[in-house]
Amino acid sequence: MDAQRKRKIAFALLMGVVTTGIISFVLLALNMGFSDRFALAWLRSWGIAYVIVVPAILLVGPALQAQIDRLIQ
Numbered sequence: 001m002d003a004q005r006k007r008k009i010a011f012a013l014l015m016g017v018v019t020t021g022i023i024s025f026v027l028l029a030l031n032m033g034f035s036d037r038f039a040l041a042w043l044r045s046w047g048i049a050y051v052i053v054v055p056a057i058l059l060v061g062p063a064l065q066a067q068i069d070r071l072i073q
Contacts, residue, residue, distance in 0.1 A: 016054040025042055
């Protein structure tokens with residue numbers, strides 16, 4: 001595997017952690033409030049979101065980047 005591919009995968013994994021963590025935290029806090037179940041619900045939501053988002057970043061990301069490259073030249 002070449003270095004650029006490794007960077008893209010590492011980026012997707014880390015971006016997935018950051019974005020899903022922030023979004024799941026904020027949405028749960030707004031919709032559920034902070035209770036004794038918050039931490040467990042957040043970790044569960046975060047895990048589900050992460051499993052969905054990382055493949056999406058890897059699959060949709062290149063096509064989206066190509067579109068942006070075409071628009072901004």
